[in-house]
Amino acid sequence: MAEVVVFDLELQNNEAHPVNGPKNNSDSDDELLEIEEACYAQEPNIYDYDEKSSDVETLKLSERTVNLTKEKLTPDCFEILKVLGKGGYGKVFQVRKRTGNDTNQVFAMKVLRKATIVRNSKDMAHTKAERNILEAVKHPFIVSLFYAFQTNGKLYLILEYLSGGELFMHLEREGIFLEDTACFYLAEIIIAIQHLHSQGIVYRDLKPENVLLDQDGHLKLTDFGLCKEHVHGVSVTHTFCGTIEYMAPEILTRSGTPPFSADNRKKLLKNT
Numbered sequence: 001m002a003e004v005v006v007f008d009l010e011l012q013n014n015e016a017h018p019v020n021g022p023k024n025n026s027d028s029d030d031e032l033l034e035i036e037e038a039c040y041a042q043e044p045n046i047y048d049y050d051e052k053s054s055d056v057e058t059l060k061l062s063e064r065t066v067n068l069t070k071e072k073l074t075p076d077c078f079e080i081l082k083v084l085g086k087g088g089y090g091k092v093f094q095v096r097k098r099t100g101n102d103t104n105q106v107f108a109m110k111v112l113r114k115a116t117i118v119r120n121s122k123d124m125a126h127t128k129a130e131r132n133i134l135e136a137v138k139h140p141f142i143v144s145l146f147y148a149f150q151t152n153g154k155l156y157l158i159l160e161y162l163s164g165g166e167l168f169m170h171l172e173r174e175g176i177f178l179e180d181t182a183c184f185y186l187a188e189i190i191i192a193i194q195h196l197h198s199q200g201i202v203y204r205d206l207k208p209e210n211v212l213l214d215q216d217g218h219l220k221l222t223d224f225g226l227c228k229e230h231v232h233g234v235s236v237t238h239t240f241c242g243t244i245e246y247m248a249p250e251i252l253t254r255s256g257t258p259p260f261s262a263d264n265r266k267k268l269l270k271n272t
């Protein structure tokens with residue numbers, strides 16, 4: 001398959017759709033919570049890291065690694081087959097490439113509306129971070145980015161199509177995974193997270209909906225919008241973020257203690 005075609009985000013494009021219009025609630029995504037904690041000390045400079053460190057994965061951008069054939073891509077290069085999902089920023093389609101390299105290959109096309117993204121500076125930062133991570137990180141258990149381009153009003157990410165669907169769907173259908181199955185899935189998730197951590201990336205929205213299965217049943221992480229880049233060594237993050245439904249009670253209440261506690265194990269079991 002072709003290498004990644006890189007674009008530079010131009011979210012302030014004057015020809016983009018108006019950004020002050022009412023938000024369409026029908027396309028609301030999972031409720032993501034992101035609150036800066038004012039009570040914490042000043043966040044450390046997480047961008048102060050050694051680029052020469054062996055722990056940092058780099059991707060040299062050149063004609064050998066990016067846009068090898070100089071193929072000009074537009075939305076017309078892809079045939080939309082069906083809608084895979086939709087959210088507050090846009091939609092994800094199953095598409096088939098019509099022309100050039102990878103003709104007839106099936107992909108997942110994530111379409112982001114610039115007008116929605118530019119309403120909030122954090123949304124712009126999340127979009128750029130997701131693109132940067134997908135371009136730079138290559139791993140068997142992380143979804144691959146093949147192309148990226150833009151029009152006046154939209155951004156397009158052409159991603160690996162994973163026919164197995166969401167882990168959430170399989171868990172909902174099975175009700176409960178057998179221990180061997182759970183161990184298999186957990187091992188691949190841990191390997192993917194370890195790789196991200198080795199590159200200074202913190203994945204901050206781990207949930208079954210963000211884990212997809214390929215045709216062979218292997219897992220791949222997707223949706224890197226809430227990731228934090230360049231976190232190395234003793235650096236920490238202070239942002240309160242994630243999906244509420246998957247947060248621990250002590251995190252939501254900010255109590256710092258587990259929901260079940262006692263002086264001894266017998267009392268703990270009783271309280272639980």
